[in-house]
Amino acid sequence: MSDQEKTADELFHMHSFETPEARLAASRLSVAKRQWMIEHMLVEYHTFNVGTRQIATLHKPFDGGTASGGKVGALLGESRTGKSWICEAYAARHPPRVETDQEVFPVLYLPADVRWTPFDFAQEVNTRTDNPFATRRGGEKEYIRRAISRLYDLKVELLIVDDAQYLFFERRADTVMDMFKILKRILDIKQTSILLSGEERVDDFVSSIDAFKRRGYNREPLRQLTGSDRDLVKFGSLLKSIDRRLPFAESSGLDAKAIRNDIHKFSNGLIGVVMDLIWAASARAINRGGLRIMLEDLRAASLPRAGLGDPYKYFRSA
Template sequence: MEILQSDIVFLTDEDRTRASQLPVGERQLLIKNLFVPYHTYNLGYDAIRTLHMPVAGGLPNLGVVGGLIGPSRCGKSMICEAYVANHPQRDGETGVEHPVVCINASIDMSRRQVGSRVHRFTSSPHRILSRTDPIEWTVDRLLKCRTELLIVDDAQYLFFEHRLAWSATEMFGVVKDVLDTKKVSVMLVGDSRINKFVFDIDAFKNRGYRHSDLEPLSNTPEDLEKFGALLTSIDRRLPFAKPSQLARYRDDFHRYSEGRIGLVMNVVQEAGYRALNDRTACILVEHLRAAVHRMVRPGDDANYFGYKSRAM
């Protein structure tokens, strides 16, 4: 059993009691796949939507390229996964269609690997697919699956991370081949180096490249208020009998994560698993201490959740 991107909210005592009585495996998956819409998420999701479907109720915008830019662990991958989940595969006249395809780039990725990942994402049976060469899967498969938007997560790995010039050129060629069909748009998701690469390439810049920059929530009063609300929203989705009062530890969470949702969820998941093992009614501060103790960067002297004053 797998629960994907769970957005189940437990608001009442009765809801929480029922959640706490679910089989432990289901509760574990609810924690693992907990999904919370929040300020940065909304900005990123809207950036993808406006590239793909710029007019509400209108047609997909095809043959254009955009960027979703932000530092690691600020929630970009979660946004991509949510967008794909809201645009699932469908039955078409010639087979299964995938309106939105998302693949992850990796260091030293080759054109063949790009094709293989497109193939794996669209692996449902498709009556008219006949090619067996993965080099051709990227464009051919996207067209036959009627894909409107290709999202490439961690796209900086296509062009950087010790790539040789010819290798980066090959990856540029993959993206350009997709765009040249004028039937598929591309969203490049990753860090700020993507903008540096794209703005040096007329073939991308001339296609109206537009980018949205995501930043972690800062320590300004306004952002800290949003960050506290985010912790409360996470709390409402945890399958425990009582609230864990995560917002009480707002400053510790923010100091550790620097406002990045991915790092917050790392601590919450680890602490949640510990609470399940201890069969407590909620996540306790000692669970947070034990979780962060294993994750803190060497040399970081901050006393998150007071873990240094306790024996782990």
């Protein structure tokens, strides 16, 4: 089973441990299972919800209505703001299904690669729709044409292209134009809308091309939670939600004010950096047989990950 076919529950750990008994049971799971929970944890918080609403608005703009095809949208932000997690979670909540003996992929998630050519794009479409051995008869152009037709045959309503900057920047001009042509051909069918997720410079490219901009284009820049009092409250709520999902026998108290402030200062509010830190601290805590993450675990995890020249001493007190 491919990741595209797995449900959200199979791809992510989303459930919190609300009672001492539930925490204790989680702490007694195998190390491999606990590791999976930590590495695949999904927490719905402010920034996650903003991004999810943006995708949903592009996919189905009318509550209770049908999918809207032929439109372009963007989910933008710097690296580690959680864009990929948001996109993967949205796709997982719209898994493939079978309708009258035909497989249907409502949402297709494609993570772009810096080396992608139009052929690679088509190959990824085939791989992610369970057609990895698609015939190459007729040459490259025919292979690409059939991959685009496959999107139509599978009734793809929304195509999410993650790390979309790799399609348009640091590439040869003819490759960029070829990638644009593929996306335009998909849009011209008017069945599938396209979400471009990536760095904010994607907006510059899309806005410079009328064929994109005039497709109902809208974008949502994702911002990390700042150090303002209001955002720190939201950040503390995020840490509390993470803590409730950690497979330890006791709460780690991540939302305590001093710890919250140090995690925010360390990560600059970027969820990807937060999760890297908690992953490393969790590994240390599990390896020593700890009942929870201790301050010393956070401190040890932060030392090799702090920015070069950062003089601040993190996690010295709770």
